[in-house]
Amino acid sequence: MKARIVTFLLIILLSPVIPAKGDDGYRLWLRYGRITDRAYLRECSKRLGSVMVNGGSPVLEAAYDELVTGLEGMTGMEIDMVHTPGGNWTVAAGTLQSTPLLASLLPDISPGSLGEEGYVIRTVKSGRRSLTLIASEGDRGVLYGVFHLLRLVSMQDPLHDLSILEKPAVTLRLLNHWDNLDGSVERGYSGCSLWNWHLLPHYISPRYRDYARANASIGINGTVLTNVNANALVLTPRYLAGVAAIADVMRPYGIKVYLTARFSAPSEIGGLATSDPLDAEVINWWRDKVTEIYTFIPDFGGFLVKANSEGQPGPQDYGRTHADGANMLADALAPYGGVVMWRAFVYDNNVPVDRAMQAYNEFLPSDGSFRDNVMLQVKNGPVDFQPREPFHPLFGAMKDTPMMMEFQITKEYLGCATHLVFLAPLFEEVLRSDTYARGPGSEVFRVIDGSLYGNRLTGIAGVANTGSDRNWTGHLFGQANWYAFGRMAWQPELSSGQVATEWIRMTLTHDKETEMGIKKMMLSSREAAVNYMTPLGLHHIMAEGHHWGPGPWVDQGRPDWTSVYYHRADTAGIGFDRTREGSTGVSQYFHPLDGILNDPHTCPENLLLWFHHLPWDYIMRSGNTLWDELCLKYQEGADSVEEYASFWETLQGEIDDEQYEHVRQMLVIQHNEAIWWKDACLLYFQTYSHRPFPEGVHPPEHDLDYYRGLKFYYVPGI
Numbered sequence: 050m051k052a053r054i055v056t057f058l059l060i061i062l063l064s065p066v067i068p069a070k071g072d073d074g075y076r077l078w079l080r081y082g083r084i085t086d087r088a089y090l091r092e093c094s095k096r097l098g099s100v101m102v103n104g105g106s107p108v109l110e111a112a113y114d115e116l117v118t119g120l121e122g123m124t125g126m127e128i129d130m131v132h133t134p135g136g137n138w139t140v141a142a143g144t145l146q147s148t149p150l151l152a153s154l155l156p157d158i159s160p161g162s163l164g165e166e167g168y169v170i171r172t173v174k175s176g177r178r179s180l181t182l183i184a185s186e187g188d189r190g191v192l193y194g195v196f197h198l199l200r201l202v203s204m205q206d207p208l209h210d211l212s213i214l215e216k217p218a219v220t221l222r223l224l225n226h227w228d229n230l231d232g233s234v235e236r237g238y239s240g241c242s243l244w245n246w247h248l249l250p251h252y253i254s255p256r257y258r259d260y261a262r263a264n265a266s267i268g269i270n271g272t273v274l275t276n277v278n279a280n281a282l283v284l285t286p287r288y289l290a291g292v293a294a295i296a297d298v299m300r301p302y303g304i305k306v307y308l309t310a311r312f313s314a315p316s317e318i319g320g321l322a323t324s325d326p327l328d329a330e331v332i333n334w335w336r337d338k339v340t341e342i343y344t345f346i347p348d349f350g351g352f353l354v355k356a357n358s359e360g361q362p363g364p365q366d367y368g369r370t371h372a373d374g375a376n377m378l379a380d381a382l383a384p385y386g387g388v389v390m391w392r393a394f395v396y397d398n399n400v401p402v403d404r405a406m407q408a409y410n411e412f413l414p415s416d417g418s419f420r421d422n423v424m425l426q427v428k429n430g431p432v433d434f435q436p437r438e439p440f441h442p443l444f445g446a447m448k449d450t451p452m453m454m455e456f457q458i459t460k461e462y463l464g465c466a467t468h469l470v471f472l473a474p475l476f477e478e479v480l481r482s483d484t485y486a487r488g489p490g491s492e493v494f495r496v497i498d499g500s501l502y503g504n505r506l507t508g509i510a511g512v513a514n515t516g517s518d519r520n521w522t523g524h525l526f527g528q529a530n531w532y533a534f535g536r537m538a539w540q541p542e543l544s545s546g547q548v549a550t551e552w553i554r555m556t557l558t559h560d561k562e563t564e565m566g567i568k569k570m571m572l573s574s575r576e577a578a579v580n581y582m583t584p585l586g587l588h589h590i591m592a593e594g595h596h597w598g599p600g601p602w603v604d605q606g607r608p609d610w611t612s613v614y615y616h617r618a619d620t621a622g623i624g625f626d627r628t629r630e631g632s633t634g635v636s637q638y639f640h641p642l643d644g645i646l647n648d649p650h651t652c653p654e655n656l657l658l659w660f661h662h663l664p665w666d667y668i669m670r671s672g673n674t675l676w677d678e679l680c681l682k683y684q685e686g687a688d689s690v691e692e693y694a695s696f697w698e699t700l701q702g703e704i705d706d707e708q709y710e711h712v713r714q715m716l717v718i719q720h721n722e723a724i725w726w727k728d729a730c731l732l733y734f735q736t737y738s739h740r741p742f743p744e745g746v747h748p749p750e751h752d753l754d755y756y757r758g759l760k761f762y763y764v765p766g767i
């Protein structure tokens with residue numbers, strides 16, 4: 050013991066006072082870098098030096114392993130592992146059932162109050178000893194509690210008088226990978242897929258475990274491994290063996306695997322003449338297939354399905370409804386406890402109705418006709434992950450169907466991985482929007498957590514931004530979006546500011562001033578991107594196909610895939626009229642929101658052109674004309690990025706060199722692209738407004754033909 054104390058003191062004395070250099074970002078927010086604050090280290094040594102472990106399940110083993118690795122990494126102490134309750138320990142982590150001592154020290158925690166995933170972290174006195182307890186009713190809760198304690202240490206938060214009780218607000222917290230079996234990732238900007246199907250199941254990349262650890266640390270408990278534009282081959286034994294191998298790595302971290310089900314699989318790989326969901330042979334095929342899947346993966350989570358959407362097969366190919374299709378799969382999964390997540394992302398250019406209204410029209414009549422193990426997975430907005438959209442009107446409208454939120458963490462429409470855009474403000478804005486479905490206070494997060502209509506099944510999904518890049522997400526700040534998604538899936542009421550603070554301290558710095566500057570940049574970055582891409586409610590004006598860069602002039606091909614369909618600019622004005630006199634889109638929202646949106650004077654200005662077509666000289670609340678305001682917003686967006694780049698340059702020497710240089714270069718690219726967006730869009734819209742740019746707007750470098758003529762090949766993510 051004496052030797053250990055001496056070693057510890059030596060480590061404290063010899064600890065470097067500046068952070069290590071050359072961080073390639075692989076460790077994400079789980080860096081567990083050495084703490085240099087000596088007072089805090091003394092506190093750690095007093096409170097966290099020896100851990101009582103009890104219980105040997107794989108999940109608990111993973112929890113203890115993480116606790117010891119994390120604490121040893123951050124403090125330099127060698128952590129004592131005590132195996133008997135009577136020993137001289139200071140931290141105990143376990144379930145209330147398997148560790149009676151914990152239950153006796155926490156008498157107020159009644160059975161059933163924490164559940165499998167909830168936990169308490171509490172400081173208690175036992176004689177003269179001060180103990181830190183982490184307890185749950187399930188192994189996964191212990192794991193989450195351990196990660197919470199490690200977060201506190203990593204943030205150097207106080208460790209005394211802890212009294213924390215946490216339970217996830219949402220049951221299924223999933224990443225959706227749009228990863229293809231050939232290793233490419235649809236809308237992926239961080240390298241190739243994490244899943245190496247060529248080597249699976251025989252080679253298990255160490256990344257799989259680190260991916261699982263990262264997800265568990267933020268409460269993610271499921272992963273859909275494959276693209277919604279599905280390949281039926283993943284349901285064949287060759288691939289199922291690989292899925293099982295991944296599931297084995299995920300299991301100790303409380304993560305279930307799910308797959309996308311290609312609706313035409315019975316015909317494609319089953320040799321059947323049809324994939325009609327009401328056909329007896331098809332029903333049997335899926336039953337047998339599901340049974341086979343569970344022999345490979347006994348805790349398989351279920352299927353995510355994109356059907357009759359953007360060319361994917363589905364029940365409507367056979368004259369059946371979405372409910373027929375979803376229920377058939379749900380019946381096959383039900384005996385095993387599996388779920389179906391049926392996507393509501395459906396629209397058809399042959400339907401002469403505003404695309405933003407089609408999913409609502411399609412699904413509302415089927416409310417209540419889905420099996421109990423079906424959830425409807427709905428994108429946050431009614432078009433497609435635009436920089437800003439109103440919330441999807443299906444939230445609140447489907448009273449008898451569990452609704453699952455789908456956010457996009459990968460930045461398909463937000464500058465790919467190149468732009469620094471912190472998405473927590475977007476998530477927060479959507480989750481806190483009031484649907485008014487049951488009067489004021491019917492926020493979207495209450496639909497998602499099931500409290501609005503008392504749904505038993507609840508879920509939230511994020512389209513992943515991970516890939517084979519060494520730092521996982523391409524841009525270092527992309528990690529913050531993965532982090533934010535997990536934290537807000539666990540607790541949808543969490544604020545963007547809280548999430549940003551956590552991520553910055555765990556990933557970049559503990560210096561207060563640096564932290565505040567980075568936080569300010571992160572919290573304003575989504576609005577900046579909206580401003581230089583699609584201000585005032587504009588949407589879907591990006592280049593076609595790859596979706597990178599501006600393309601307001603796109604007018605060829607499927608009308609609902611063009612830009613002119615959405616901005617509707619003409620000499621009279623700009624914007625999509627979704628009022629009661631227009632497409633009537635506003636009427637899909639509850640009262641009084643429908644009326645608020647219907648009137649341009651009450652409609653939030655950041656959604657004005659989503660709901661209204663207005664003249665160029667329409668007077669905005671600022672007193673500017675619409676044209677001038679539009680121009681100034683574009684300029685403001687580009688200026689914000691210039692400020693980020695200048696601010697970042699002041700951080701040289703304050704944060705890790707490698708991280709500094711990586712972000713510095715990315716911000717230069719982002720600034721150039723922000724100017725590109727501004728110039729291309731303003732020159733194009735000027736051909737309709739016939740007005741000069743107001744004072745303060747920098748003149749474009751090139752003419753419109755130049756921007757229209759730019760061609761790009763091999764943009765990633767297609």
Ligand code: GCV
Pocket residue numbers: 227235236277278355359394433461
């Ligand atoms: C996976 C958009 C994207 C597609 C994506 C689709 C979807 O259309 O551009 O790449 O397909 O959404 O969410 O299904």
